[in-house]
Amino acid sequence: MRLPDLTPTELSEAQRALRERIVGGPRGSGPQHFPLVHEDGSLTGPFGVMLHEPALGAPLQELGSAIRYATRLSARTREIAILAVAAATGSTFESYAHERVGRAVGLTEDELAAVADGSFTSTDPHERAAHAFCRRLLADTGPEARWDDETYASYAATLGATTMTELVVLVGYYRTLAQLLDVFEVGVPEE
Incomplete structure (x- = not known):
């Protein structure tokens, strides 16, 4: 483990404030398709990494929250896009987390497998x-x-500029998370 999991008692004031924004925001208050918090109170996945550098982690988690909860992407399209990034980057945590979210928004097992192997169609x-x-x-x-x-023009005709912008930002954000998870060897939480 390259970065220690930070429990609530170990957090600075800035880290505590960031943890509260993550846990108290839409990620923590909505349906939980994967654990956000370990039993010891530390955060799972990229959120635990974000706590180590709250000056970067706070705006990063705000961007992620905007992508997940404030764009006009349909839930299915958003999860297809996130899972495409997870497949391309080999991000086990993002695959683990967003396959669960994908199922909840109606992606079938066949669709999930097709996104993972790049053969998705609809x-x-x-x-x-x-x-x-x-x-x-x-x-x-x-x-x-x-x-x-x-x-x-071919993509703009089907997707439009707004969706294209949202997808470019989504891909960049989830690539960043995949790199954080890879560099710091953050894996799937034990269930």
Whole structure:
């Protein structure tokens, strides 16, 4: 374990305030599809990492909260996109957590498996385009991967600029979480 789990008694004032925003916000007050808090009171997944650096963790968790609870993405589209990032980055925690959320918002086991292996398709053109858009974002790197006008227009016709913006931010955010979880070797909580 590269970072110790911080229990409530070990927290500074800034860490306590951040923990309260995480646990007392929509993540902690809504349905719990995966544990947010370990038995000792420390936080699971990326939230435990965020507590170590509250100056960065607070705005990071606020961005995540906005992505999860304030965008216009449908719950299914949001979870398809998050799981596409988890699959592309090999993030076991994000796969673990968002497969559970995905089931709760109506993704079937076959759909979850298809997102995980990259073969997802849907009769809903918006979901299909959102998945393809995220996979393209996740595959493209470097200046040679710039989007030409034709590619942009094809996605904009189905998704629109707002959804595309929300998906770009979602992919960047969950890539950041995946890197935090990887660097600090944060795995799936024991149940």
